[in-house]
Amino acid sequence: MTDNHNFDVIIIGGSYAGLSAAMALGRSLRNVLIIDSGLPCNRQTPHSHNFITQDGEKPGTIAAKAKAQVLNYNTVKFHTGLAVSGEKIENGFEITTQKGEAFKAKKLIFATGIKDIMPSIKGFSECWGISAIHCPYCHGYEFRNQKTGIMANGEKAFHIASLVNNLTNSVTVLTSGKADFNAEQLAKLNKHNIKVAETEITEIEHENGHIKNVVFSDGNKLDFTAVYAAVPFTQHSDIPVSLGCELTEQGYIRVNNFQKTTLEGVFACGDNTAMMRSVANAVYSGNLTGAMVNKELTDEQF
Structure with a gap:
């Protein structure tokens, strides 16, 4: 069992992609910390669509139900806070929050989404x-x-x-x-x-x-x-780039078919990696990411 500051995996971003990744990892008994600031990009959207079983539901309701289900797995912890920096350390990474709290993990998952840049048009x-x-x-x-x-x-x-x-x-x-x-x-x-x-x-x-x-x-x-x-965007978190993760020409975090970034030990999923911006795609990519991170941990330990 982990202590309160050392984990197998830290997931930065606790919306659909991050929670989906956490569920896959929790079901494999991995010690996981989700760090989330509580400001999803779709917070103004009244209803979510094109996601079977949840069509027409409020985005916040989907996220709240997902969070409750994920936290039923007792190796998954949720920390409300804003991750502001990260660094590579021996055997993993250290993430620091806005309040100065530091957490360590062997692997990182960025499910941080993107930030839309609003045009200067009134209303x-x-x-x-x-x-x-x-x-x-x-x-x-x-x-x-x-x-x-x-x-x-x-x-x-x-x-x-x-x-x-x-x-x-x-x-x-x-x-x-x-x-x-x-x-x-x-x-x-x-x-x-x-x-x-x-x-x-x-x-x-x-x-x-x-x-x-x-x-x-x-x-x-x-x-x-x-x-x-069609509004421009920027990455919601600058930690991936500061660590050395490459971006695509379009500004997304570059990942391979298994959601692995160009930096060893770091994965990304959801809107920060793909043009297909939807709840369904975020859940899918998060689920795949969780499985791939678990496989990498397994390969290193077995």
Whole structure:
């Protein structure tokens, strides 16, 4: 049995991916510490979708149920706090929290997610995750047959438009500047009656996060029920990079097919590693990560 500061595995991030990894490890009797700050990126989202058995459930409810089930395994501990630094030590790693608490483990799992960078558009952040949305698979059905905007340009906008076109016949691409489409893309947008508005967006008028109008710099407005937005992101935690983990060109933590990073002994899972940003994918990648970390520990000890 471990003491309160030494573990087989430390998991940083206690949402869907981290809890899923912890369950796999707890079921293998590994001594695990989950460190979580309690601020999941989907905290404004009212309902989670496209995850069988939990379709339409509140994200917080799913996470709370998962946490309760994971902590039934008595080798798994949960620590509320913000991990701020990490270092390689002999036989493992040491993680320090914002309050100066230090914990050691043989292996690390980063399930820290990503941080969305909100555009400087009045009202946008209040709508994010409610009616300003990122994924047709997670949210599109709920806004089917509704007036829909797409805040993006170029290839990203074209891709989202192609998916959303199957959900509603009222789509407008909002480029906030000169549109960046080639002739073939423009022809397809025109074929499907998808409009393009190039005027800069200055504000989103809303009621409790539910979009009413998009306001442009020339004073004109367009009413929408939902707006897809391709916003940039950064890693939620800078510890992986500070330790030496490589990122991909897109800014995700680079992992192999078994969720192992480029740094020996360190794994990552969930939104910080993949473009497929969903609860279902986070749970899957966490489950795989837990199994792979357990295998690595087994190979070293058996």
